[in-house]
Amino acid sequence: MSTTPPIAIVEEIPNDRQRRRGERTTHIRGSRPGFIVYAVLTVVFISAAFPLWWSFIIGSGDASSLRERPWWPGGNFLDNALAVVSNPAVNFWAALWNSIYSSFLIAASVVITSTLAGWAFAKLRFLGGPALLAFVVATMAVPQQLGVVPLYILFSDLGWTGTIGAIIVPALTSAFGVFWMTQYLRQAVPNELIEAARVDGASMIRTFWTVGVPAARPAAAMLFLFIFVGAWNNFFWPFIVLDRQNPTLPVALSLLQSNYFVDYSIVLAGVVLATIPLLLLFIFAGRQLVSGIMAGAVKG
Amino acid sequence: MRTSRRTIAATIAGAATLALVVTGCSAGGDTSNEKVTLTLATFNDFGYTDELLAEFTAETGIEVIHNKAATSNDARANYFQKLGNSGLADVEAVEIDWFTEAMQYSDLLEPVAADIKGRWLDWKEAAATDAAGNLIAYGTDIGPQGICYRSDLFAAAGLPTDRAEVATLFDGDWDNFFTIGAQYTAATGKPFIDSANSVLQGIVNQYELAYENPDGSIIATTNPDIEAAYKAVVEKAIPISAYSGQWSEDWFASMASGEFAAMLCPGWMLGVISGNAPDIKGWDIADAFPGGGGNWGGSYLTVPKNGAHVKEASELAAWLTSPETQLKAFANAGTFPSQVEALASDELAGATNEYFNNAPTGEILTDRANAITVATFKGPKYFQFHDALQNAVTRVFDGLEDEQTSWNNWVTEVSAF
């Protein structure tokens, strides 16, 4: 990948020169976008935020709200939220804590193993590399609906059923994560940087630390977020392998439902509560999407 | 600095994972010999409140932890995943829908003590007795059906509204039922009954044999009764039904809106109606059922043999399904007793339901339960066959296929089972 711009470097700020000459100024890409962009983004945002907003509306109503379909929230959200949190069958705080730390550990582990493996597949040449990568990607194509059966046998034999470890261990690695970091690092890390570091005498691991890890930051943040959310919302495996006394959040909240009659205002209040920690994570991950992260490293 | 933060995070993650792995290894249970704690697993609402279970603890000193799955389907997946392994609760509830599958593994369930046999209605017990003669499940509730109706909508169509008169009206066979329904639909232009497939189950549940013989052979496609049931439903029930099946979003919505005037009502349906249509005033229930009597639904409690406290678990199951306890559960959740003594009790006779116009539901449902003469034999694949037949009815209802094509497709489909 070439690092120098292919056109002759302009020394002055182009707009400035043009302005002095009285010409129409061109917009540099870094300048603020116009109204249309914001309009499009607003439409996108409204449609994206709608489920959460709607959940809040119904969650602040009562049992008949789902049928009546009001447009504005009622006043019952705190009452309903309290009903969720204090419901003895739901075990809310234990479930919340279990979900938080299990999702965190899973996401952290996936990011670490995927970044390491992705670095190797993307930037290091070794025997069997392409074949192994193809194998990893191919494993994603095997449907997972039956996976619960052998996993349960395995964990039951180990005596780990009912523990959060049984949720964490099967999810510590992700083929998706490896594939993602591989493709991202392929694209985002110029080979010249690595060669420069190697010429400076850095070992492989040092190169990884000083070049790979910083470059991987945005992708790692996204991966962390996706894996965290996936682990957070996972239902079937935790349902099978955990006790009701020691659940994760989706399993606990599912107890608010039943076959015959469901008070959806309570259920959706629970949904809103379960989404709040994820929103906090959004803020952290979003800040990692920084542009030009490698620009400074490449200059000169 | 970036690198040090990453290092710290990595170390924490690694250490914590290790710690959890170690904890996982040493996870066991409470191994004290003094206090036994049992786990009870149910779904939906069996009426086993914490107060009720506390009574058991007071009597026997055994603690009970009550786990509830949200839906019967979740409970079923959980049950069969663990039945051959470990991890089931000490007492597990099984719904009639998947009970026939559980019967295939009756050797893995602890038989009921001989001294409480005869406690339940004979057909309820017979369904839970395996080929070797072991009774391997404790009956909880049954679903005797009456006819729920909207007296206001009946009045508008010129039909009687008084409970006794409606009962006389429907006291007959299915053809009588269809005729009255057709009258209603002609008079008002609206559907009479909520769903065609509820009629299908009503009819099929009155046959001795449905899709399989007790010896295991399949008679689904050759049984003339099944074909007759299909024809009756398609030709006579579909024109007067609002929907093909139940439990859809639309179906719940129309319970409140007056789209249909009557439903086949087992005891557990009463709570569904009152819960989903709280503002409607006209619902009532009549002591009648086409063809006499019919049962829809019901559950059992089972005690897996590989549990840690089988003896105590059997005690709990026996206690929960005793006539006295079942009556209390009925008061809590409307689960109608299957125990003979409970059916004869005064408490049951005196039970009324305010939502349903203060109908004496205890009396009505007891009458309906006593009217049940036939308990259909259900083999392990019963619900596969039945679901496929319901799909066939739905295809005709939706206009996708005509009567004969849909039947032929059903025959092809089930021949491959």
Add this chain to the structure above:
Amino acid sequence: MSTASLKSPKSVRVISFSHRMSRWDLKLSPYLYISPFFLMFLVVGLFPIIFTAVISFQDWDLVRGSGKFVGFDQYIWILQQPHFWTALRNTFSIFLLSTIPQLALAIFIAAMLDRNIRAKTFWRMGVLLPFVVAPVAVGLIFNVVFADNFGLINGFLTDIGLPAIQWHKEPFWSHVAIATMVNYRWTGYNTLILLASMQAVNREYYEAATVDGAGPFRQFLYITLPSLRPTLIFVVITATIGGLQIFDEPRVFDQFGRGGAGQQWLTITLYLYDIGWGQWNFGRAAAMAWILFVIILLIGLLNLLITRTLVRDEGSRIAKPSRRARKELSR
């Protein structure tokens, strides 16, 4: 052009210890890097896959945990089922209806978000909201929207005099509804993947191209897209794999979760699940999983080839100078 090519003219070949170490470092360390992933994968990832393969040749009983070897019988049974071919048709239909609009929309929105907008985090993370709200809520919403009689869309259509759409009866419309649910859930996800990669593109290229007079669209075609090639390959492959395995959305589309009375929206994974967890025939379900695997491999390879040819190599990502700029340069 790279600095690394400037080596001292005559380097003496001394094989020092550190040099030897660095040679081993070069050879072995890749394997060390991939080993954390592979070690854990071998235990918890590979085991279920092998298990699925083994029981696909058996008539397997879940409860007793035992099975009888039946060779390819399960595979043959599946290929003879009309439902399988219906499910295949449905799967492809939903796949096309969902993947193509989703990716197009994701690229478009990511390009919007790549700009220097105010309140970046807010806009960017907002698109992911559909992905994080619990499936039960999203399922509820879409059931309200797509209900045949009392649904929002049909209510609107009948209000303006158009006939209602039979979402739960017609196969095509059920696919549209399900594809809408899928797109809704996953577009934001793909948008952020593409955005993360777009952020890694050096801003100087864009500045230089702007100076040259290339507009945003040209810049997008000639700078952004080629730089994104590895990510686009990633997105296409994961979207293919995911799209052919769509399960959750068809499952919650009606109250039974079995793909419709006439199998109108039965997908392969839903059929697989019904045979495994509904009929308890895990041997057959496993065989279906492997048939689907082969199908996914084939389609995945096809899509990979298409993407590789469509998205040109980095070599041609240089924005062609406009005529005015060329005149300036040659002045």
